Amino acid sequence: MSGETDVLDTASQWLGDGRKVALGTVIKTWGSAPRQAGSQIAVRDDGAFVGSVSGGCIEGAVIEEAIAAMADGKVRTLEFGVSDETAWSVGLACGGRVEIFVEPVH
């Protein structure tokens, strides 16, 4: 594909290399969220990633959960926002809220 580094092509390439991979997808947004629903991130077992699910505010937390999903093989839905108790560490500076679906690829 042309343009920006393709998330799903890279995920496929990593799997071909014998690595573990999980995907994060923005499934819901409220207020001014930086990335629209459907935006994706692919995470490799060593924490390398392509794509984005926010303006960089929550990627760190999503990567941690993605690595956990690779380990236990389970999907999870994460919610981030200013009202969240984790707001101080990984809140969205824009004041928006997002829900991220994280799933291992296997």
Place this chain on the structure above:
Amino acid sequence: MKIETLKAINNARHAGRAIVRATDLATGEDVLIEPGADASPLGEAAAGAARADTSGPAAIEGRSWFLSVFNPPLELVIVGAVHIAQPLVRMAQEAGYAVRIVDPRTAFATAARFPGTDISHDYPDEALAKQPLGKRSAIVFLSHDPKIDDPGLVAALKSDCFYIGTLGSKKTQAARQARMKQEGFGEDVLARMHGPAGLDIGARSPAEIAVSILAEMTLVLRGAKVKA
């Protein structure tokens, strides 16, 4: 997601076929749906999401789904392999467009000037007959030469492409409008031509003009929320 599902999505995307993945958010279970080929409520919802080019949630028969839309890439056809075309190719590719250049002048449309870009040396009417414009296509006319631009413009005005940009001064635009009127196009069709192409941001250099053209394409595609 299963590896096979990822492969199937990538295969569809590389083949230029639209595909929607419906994921049950409770279980991670998923279905791939070809828009228009599935008459179930979920299939209909997927087709609607693909038409709107918008991924989003869908509650169907008590299950909570997320519909991920993978539409074929947007396309930009550039008529006239002039200097402005060089930065416009790169910027449009970065914005997710599949780009092709059409210019019968072989001295302009060279692989050296446009590395890795799809180049046609046909006249635009022939090039567009071989590979027609669709709803996800934009076309810009940069050649400054009516002999080259006009046959393509006629084809573009008959198509349902989302953006038609024409470079040139207001005087050039008026002359172009008059020629297209003679071809039999009504005012409503002629109004689809954006000329001079690009938003008025005071662009001077070829790269700045490319920014203004890509900005106008984006505005037309995504809907005008700001008043110019």
